Amino acid sequence: MTSYCRDGFTFVPIINAELITTDLHKAAEALKQNNIIALPTETVYGLAGNAFEPEAIEKIFSLKKRPFYNPLIVHIKSAEYMTHIAKDIPEIAFRVAMEFWPGPLTLVLNKKSIVPDIITAGKDTVAVRMPNHPVTLELLNSLDFPLAAPSANPFGSISPTTAAHVARYFGEDLEVVLDGGECLKGIESTIIGFEGEQAVLYRLGSISAEDLEHVVGKLKHHTSDDSAPAAPGMLSRHYAPSTDTFLTKDVKEMVFSHPDKKIGLLLFQENSISQNVAHTEVLSKEGDLNEAARNLYAAMHRLDHLNLDIIIAEKLPEEELGKSINDRLKRAVKK
Ligand code: AMP
Ligand code: MG
Secondary structure, three states: OOEEEEEOOEEEEEOOOOOEEOOHHHHHHHHHOOOOEEEOOOOOOEEEEEOOOHHHHHHHHHHHOOOOOOOOEEEOOOOOOHHHHEEOOOHHHHHHHHHHOOOOEEEEEEEOOOOOHHHHOOOOEEEEEOOOOHHHHHHHHOOOOOEEOOEOOOOOEOOOOOHHHHHHHHOOOOOOEEOOOOOOOOOOOEEEEEEOOEEEEEEOOOOOHHHHHHHHOOOEEOOOOOOOOOOHHHOOOOOEOOOEEEEEOOHHHHHHOOOOOOEEEEEOOOOOOOOOEEEEEEOOOOOOHHHHHHHHHHHHHHHHOOOOOEEEEEOOOOOOHHHHHHHHHHHHOOO
């Protein structure tokens, strides 16, 4: 018999009723067998495998259909653990780790040889973070290896922020989706690297550039290059719904210029337009950018399952997390 799990206002059929679980022992056993599981973090759900086992890492790449040139983030259980997998760590890296970990900040550091090349796409740097989710921290503490974990979505598509989103993508391929509820941050980690003691921003994310700059001083920016992406989140089309998506400051005007289309709206705060619109998602009635980030991907998933002709997304204010959300929306639009 097929069972279902709720995903917003739709239901996702689950072929394996045991798939979504809180059983940490089962998760740990699967990982020790070099199998892949899905797990919650405060940013988005991840597809995790033993970071020291190339066989496990290959499975992540093939499940996600992720190109091998895109390296993975290694999730560790403590800031001290950084020194097991990275070397020549600048003083500033310890300082930001102390300030933001556990949390949605990824550090790109020089790798030690214990980290397989497949994780780092042959680079001599490794991306590391200590996630801030009680379920995943408990799991990491029960293991004697760190976990490589990219987001649990097929490459390029909308990231998952619930166990149901993961089940919809990979229900037939996984045996364990650890359920940790809705992700509290809702967009990916901010990624920085270092040139000496200078911090370099590779990807905007759940920690705003402003908050980082309070700790590291002025950031150097390095965030968009399709030919040689330092981070795949930097590809110009990524995080994309299958429905054609537009981004604009003037939603009203764009609605009226598409009179014959079945339109879905993705709005920041106001919901003043109802004419000619099939469905509207409001990210934060209060205009709170943190809440908007938390709701972003779930709203995109819902819109993407309504058989709309187009999605019109509203550009958010270019400040704090508004910049990170706009970054994701820009990459979601039809090119
Ligand atoms: P995801 O977990 O799917 O959001 O993707 C992980 C992110 O970390 C990607 O944007 C990667 O490119 C980035 N990343 C991982 N390793 C490195 C590295 N050595 N240098 C730069 N970025 C990295
Ligand atoms: Mg991703």
